[in-house]
Amino acid sequence: MQGNSLPHWPLLRLKLWSWLLPLFCLVCALLLTEYQAREIVARQQHQQLKQLVSVAGQLRSFIEAEVNTPLYLSLGLASHVKATGGHPDPKDTMLLLSSLLDQGKHIRNIGIAPDNVLTLIYPVEGNERALGINYTQLPQQWPVIQQIIQQKKARLVGPIALVQGGTGFIYRVPVFLNDGSYWGMISTVLDLNLLWQSLTQQSNSYQVAMALRYDGESQAFFGRTEWFQDATLTLDLSLRGAHWQMAIRSLDGTAGWGLWHWRLAGGSVSVIFCLMLGWLLFSFRRSFEFSEALQETETYSRRILDAVSDVIITTDLQGRIERMNQAVTVVFGYLQPELLGKDFAILLQSGESGWHEGQLPLQESIGVRKSGELFAMELSRRETERAGQRRYVWLLRDISERKEVEQLKDEFVSTVSHELRTPLTSINGALGLALGGVLGPLTDKQQHMLSLAEQNSRRLAHLINDLLDIEKLAVNKMPFKFKLWPLQSLLQQAIELNQPVAFARQVQLQLVDPEQADAWVEVDDTRFQQLMANLLANAIRHSPLKGVVSIRIELQPTQVTVSVVDQGAGVPVDFIPRLFQKFSQADASDRRTVSGTGLGLAICKELVKTMRGEIGYRHSEQGGACFYFHLPLATQLF
Structure with missing residues (x-):
């Protein structure tokens, strides 16, 4: 058993490796994918942060410039009022306001409020409702204004709802004269819509999202508040009178995949690769198994062939x-x-x-x-x-030993036949003389016994003659004298010669279609009659009492077929292949009802073969046996 199991170890190892190797490669590929994904995402984030820092710096500078410029202009106007001792010339003031409005972006209007009453506003158009406002009467704005006055510092407040409509940022600058007394307030209103529009265009050009809020507050006044929670970068803005914070993040979705994207892509490639590797190993294993099975089959087939003696x-x-x-x-x-x-x-x-x-x-x-x-x-x-x-x-089969045995058998049969013929002839002659009365009158009992002895001696002589004939035919020593004969005449003669045998069995012999008298064959008439005698004797023996044995002639273009048909039981199917072999009998037991030597059909086969014909057997359509032989027509022999 151990010797039989050893050849399977390579196959078992191959099966094990066909599973373990793809799994090992899959684990390694997933680990490598995770490492590479993290590295790639880290590099992307670093590159994105680097770009975002550059963009954030540019945006911070832009916002500081856009917002601080109007504030510095307001401070200049406050210095002008202070320089005039609190009594600025209206004309000069209007020219200054016009100049300041042209220089500052996003300025909606500039107002001057001596004693906290807005007495001058530029431009007036669109801001009429703000003229004459007393800051002390604005409950929502006055606390901040009062705080600005107390701290003596300018401040940017908002966004707030404007009296003249809309929202905006207001840069309030308190004005104190040289003696330190409070003169009034200068207010510069920034147009919120224009400012936000400018900031939005700028941030979109950099493909970033931006939000603004006051430092220390949670709500954003520009952009979304939640952007401060998931923002990539948060910066403080340097503004006069205000402390703003800016949150910025990238909006470029094509900048790179996230970690899970790379994990999914790498995992998919790893699984596909390992599946292909597994399929390759499975195919190799199947090929190996098929090769082993083919080799085993080849070895088994070779052993079978080598075991055959042929x-x-x-x-x-x-x-x-x-x-x-x-x-x-x-x-x-x-x-x-x-x-x-x-x-x-x-x-x-x-x-x-x-x-x-x-x-x-x-x-x-x-x-x-x-x-x-x-x-x-x-x-x-x-x-x-x-x-x-x-x-x-x-x-190829070596039959030399069989031929030697057949030759020894034929020699033995020939020797025995020749040695028996001489004494058997003497016995037949003596019995004939005794039955003829040469030895004197015989009693009925003696007559009966001598008749039985004579019949058996004749049967023995017939057997010896058949043995000698089959021997001569086997070695081609039987003489044949071929002549042209009308077939009908030969068959009529055969019926006449075998009529006594048929009469004894009460069997009728008849020639079917005797008018076909134009068939001529070249045969040895003696051997032809021997052929017919064997066939007719065989048919008579197997026919029932008062049966009919028919002889039929069938003409073909090149040959003629003679059939001998009886009304017996026919030949068993399993015996048909051995019909024309020597000593073959359908019933070879000592209890058979029909006597015979088993040489008649074998002799018929050799006789027909020598006369250039063929013999065979088929079942008759009316029942019984039908033996037939073909002979070439005489016209086909020349």
């Missing part, structure tokens, strides 16, 4: 030997490598293997051993295919 050889259509079994060494004496590529004719006495293409029926031939010895053999050929090309398979 020689099996495969050749191409030109007769070159390709494969053979071990029996070729036993039968022919050649080693297998000595015959590879050689012509198959080297094994035959004739030296020729170029028979007609296709199947070759079983036939006898003479083989040649490596030593040059000749021997009798049987060979046959079948067609097959290999890799889409036709091949021949030869089957």
Whole structure:
């Protein structure tokens, strides 16, 4: 059992590796994917942060410039009022206001409020409702204004609802004269819509999202408040009179994949790669298993072929030997490598293997051993295919021993037959004389006994004659004298010669279609009558009492068929293949009801073969047996 299990270890290891290797590669690929994903995302984030810092600096500078410029202009106006001692010239003031409005972006209006009463505003158009406002009467704004006055510092407040409508940022600058007394307030209103529009365009041009809020507050006054929670970068803005914070994040979705994107992509590629590797290993394992099974089948087939005692050889259509079994060494004496590529004719006495293409029926031939010895053999050929090309398979069987046995048997039978014929002739003669009354009158009992002895001696003589005939036919020593004969005349003569036998069995012999008198055959009339006698005797023996044995003639263009049909039970199906063999009988037991030697049909076969014909058997349509033979017409022999 241990020896049988050892060859399976490579296959088991291959199966184990076909599972473990893809799993190991998958784990390694996933770990590598995770590491690479983190590295790539980190590099992307670093690059994005670097770009975002640059953009944030530019945006901070832009906002500081956009907001601080109007504030500094307001401070200039406050210095002008202070320089005039609190009594600025209206004309000069209006020119200054016009100049300041042209220089400052996003300024909606500039107002001057001595004693906290807005007495001058520029431009007036659109801001009429703000004229004459007393800051102390604005409950929402006055606390901040009062705080500005107390701290003596300018402040940017808002966004707040404007009296004249809309919202905006107001930069309030308290004005104190040289003696330190409070003069009033200068207010510069920034247009919130224009400011936000400018900031939005600028942030969109940088592909970023931006939010603004006061330092220390949670709510954003520009942008979304939640952007401060998930913002990439938060910066403080340097403004006069206000402390703002700016949150900024990138809006460019194509800047790079996130960590989960890279994990998904890398994991997918890893799984696909490992599946392909697994499929490759599975295919290799299947190929290995198929190769092992094929090799095992090849070994098993080779062992079966080598166990066959007959020689099996495969050749191409030109007769070159390709494969053979071990029996070729036993039968022919050649080693297998000595015959590879050689012509198959080297094994035959004739030296020729170029028979007609296709199947070759079983036939006898003479083989040649490596030593040059000749021997009798049987060979046959079948067609097959290999890799889409036709091949021949030869089957050769050494029958030399069988031929020797047959020869010894034939010699023994011949010797016995010849040795028995002389004393049997004397016995027949003596019995005939005794029955003829030469020895005097015989009693009925003596007459009966001598008649039985004479009948059995005749049967024995008939058997000996059959044995001698079959021997002569086997060695082609039986003389034949061929002449042209009308077939109808020969058959009529056969009926007359066998009529006594049929009369004894109460069987009627008849010739069907006797008018076909134009069929001539070239035969030996004596051997033809022997042929018919055997066939008719066989039909009479197997016919029922008062039965009919018919002889039919069928003409074909090149031959004539003679059929002998009886009304008996017919031949058993399993016995038909052995009908024309020597000593073959359907019932060979000692209890058979029909006597016979088993040589009659074998003699008929050899006689018909010698007369260039063929003999066979078929079931009769009316029941019974039908033996037929073909003979060539005399016109076809010339």
